[in-house]
Amino acid sequence: MAFVLGAHFSPMTCKVANNTHAHADDAAYIRRAVDLSEKSAGFTSPHPNFGCVIATSTGKVAGEGYLYAQGTKPAEVLAVEAGGERCRGATAYLNLEPGDCHGDHTAVSALVQAGITRAVVGIRHPLQHLRGKAVCALRSQGLQVDVLGEDLQSKVMEEARKSCLIVNAPLIHRACSRVPFSVLKYAMTLDGKIAASSGHAAWISSKMSRNRVFELRGRSDAIIVGGNTVRKDNPRLTARHGSGHMPMRIVLSQTMNLPEEANLWDVSEASTIVVTQRGARRNFQKYLASKGVEVVELDILNSRDVMEYFHDRGYLSILWECGGTLAASAISSGVIHKVFAFVAPKIIGGKNAPTPVGELGMVEMSQALDLIDVGYEQIGPDMLISGFLQPVPDLMPVIPSEDETFAIDPTVTPYESSIISFYKTWDPYGAFSNFSPHPIQMPDSDDNYVTWSSVEHYYQAQKFAGVNDPAAQDCVEKIKHMRSPEEAARVGRSMQRQHPDLVRSDWESMKIDVMYRALKCKFSIYPHLNSMLLSTAGSVLVEASPHDLFWGGGREGEGLNYLGRLLMQLRSEFLGESSTSTENTCSAL
Ligand SMILES: NC(=O)C1=CN([C@@H]2O[C@H](COP(=O)(O)OP(=O)(O)OC[C@H]3O[C@@H](n4cnc5c(N)ncnc54)[C@H](OP(=O)(O)O)[C@@H]3O)[C@@H](O)[C@H]2O)C=CC1
Ligand SMILES: Nc1c(N[C@@H]2O[C@H](COP(=O)(O)O)[C@@H](O)[C@H]2O)[nH]c(=O)[nH]c1=O
Secondary structure, three states: OOOOOOOOOOHOOOOOOOOHHHHHHHHHHHHHHHHHHHHOOOOOOOOOOOOEEEEEEOOOOOOEEEEOOOOOOOHHHHHHHHHHHHHHEEEEEEEEOOOOOOOOOHHHHHHHHHOEHHHHHHOOOOOOOOOOOHHHHHHHOOOEEEEEOOEOOOOOHHHHHHHHHHHHHHHHHHHHHHHOOOEEEEEOOOOOOOOOOOOOOOOOOOHHHHHHHHHHOOOOEEEEEEEEHHHOOOOOOOOOOOOOOEEEEEOOOOOOOOOOOOOOOEEEEEEEEHHHHHOOHHHHHHOOOOOOOOOEEEEOHHHHHHHHHHHHHOEEEEEEEEOHHHHHHHHHHOOOOOOEEEEEEOOOOOOOOOOOOOOOOOOHHOOOOOEEEEEEEEEEEEEEEEEEOOOOHHHHOOOOOHHHHHHOOOOOOOOOOOOEEEEEOOOOOOOHHOOOOOOOEEEEOOOOOOEOHHHHHHHHHHOOOOOOOOOHHHHHHHHHOOOOOOHHHHHHHHHHHHOOHHHHOOOHHHHHHHHHHHHHHHHHHHHHHHHHHHHHHHOOOEEOOOOOOOOOOOOOOOOOOOOHHHHHHHHHHOOOOOOOOOOOHHHHH
């Protein structure tokens, strides 16, 4: 399934192959949508990148938009809002076929209602359950839909299509390989060393290059290092580029022979997970847990198992900042997709000085791994060389669905059909997530209805509601105005951790009720969500969050799954199976 330029060129199906001018314009707008789609990178947790440009028949841009975070307005909605009346008869350019996190085809409806008559789609959605749905829906509403590589074929279109594949490479790789997209990054001297023989490595690359690394960190769900890098460097692994997204820090250690004091054990700024082998230094595991570090035990610590584990936890994109030993193991396991090498014009020498990649078992140069789509960029005195180790999988033919994958690989246990798991908003039933973009209206202490952007916004803010301290009121207001549910959760959790005195004293006993009322509102006021919930009758609902063991179900069913339970309770109430009638706590929006 390697990406091959021009592989799908077929003059038979080409509508406007000889209209070079029109193609150049279409390609330029798609590229603009690609650029827009990347704008949230570093500010919010990685998510599919959506951008939308609306161009009038005279070639003027009427409106633009991009998805800022999961649970915020779709790019298409923002673009038509910006375009207003100028959208009538205009063309919408989308780098990626819209998904349907809302459960109600919000993006498609927005384009249709705005009077868009043509849509140009860069690539179809890589996830099987979403693939082709929006294209079909738009066509059934009478829009002309041109998909690059299918309806529009030419060299310029293939280049534009390729940029669409690259900007969503993490999602596409993840969908195809069932592991998160992984980037190996290292800084080395001109003579190929990542540290002096002593192990000292601060610093090889320049400050400008290191700032660039902070940006790469901000675009990742997590940073991974091995135990030896913790022992030698005592790294912080934070994205020190402002108030943006802070990735998880992950340490892989087989021995658990780690220092008692380390920057990574300070979880006030960012969280840390240590992944180890079952049974390794249990007392030290307990010690780390007492500091707020999460410890995960796997049967055998190999890179593929670790990546499959983090795939199941919903991770999209991971940055490996490890030394050569772990890097070699990760490359050998086939889990590294891309490389970023910062090369500094310095020579350190040293026969035993560490190098970026350890033993791969290759003996002839013909076995060397060739990078694809290589980029060269000068950053201050350094050179950044980047490229893919594995080509971005092409989307044709169709990526098998999860079910089909299980059928192909019988060693993978299929989910039990009676269990419906949900977690990320882009997954099937993603609208059940508290991060789904459905505003609710809830009464305040004076019984006035207040609109909250999502259930998560409301839930996080209630931790501080009613506390007689202006700082607590500030927390409520701050959370209320966060742009995304993810940011609301980040602020709510960190304020709770850092200022427990501002949390209402009855929070632990009230939080389930707070959540229940918010969910009741959400599933009452959106008929399509209500139908979706009722359609699951007979199935067990599980929030597949492996790290939130209260609201989520845990990796192996060890979580309490309170979110799933509340949804099932509501479902049963809506179905009239429960004799308890609860007061309606919300008004229609
Ligand atoms: N310039 C740069 O960009 C960087 C330089 N460095 C330098 O590299 C040196 C450390 O290199 P290195 O020891 O390779 O780095 P790492 O610590 O990153 O990787 C090796 C460690 O990873 C753990 N590990 C877990 N699973 C595996 C596995 N399946 N295979 C192999 N290791 C696994 C082990 O920890 P445990 O022993 O605890 O079980 C092992 O010791 C330091 O001098 C550091 O300064 C490091 C990162 C980046
Ligand atoms: N030495 C070296 C790097 N090393 C990587 O950065 C980590 C330290 O990160 P932090 O503690 O957050 O500053 C270190 O453990 C290793 O993973 N990176 C670079 O860009 N350039 C460098 O010269």
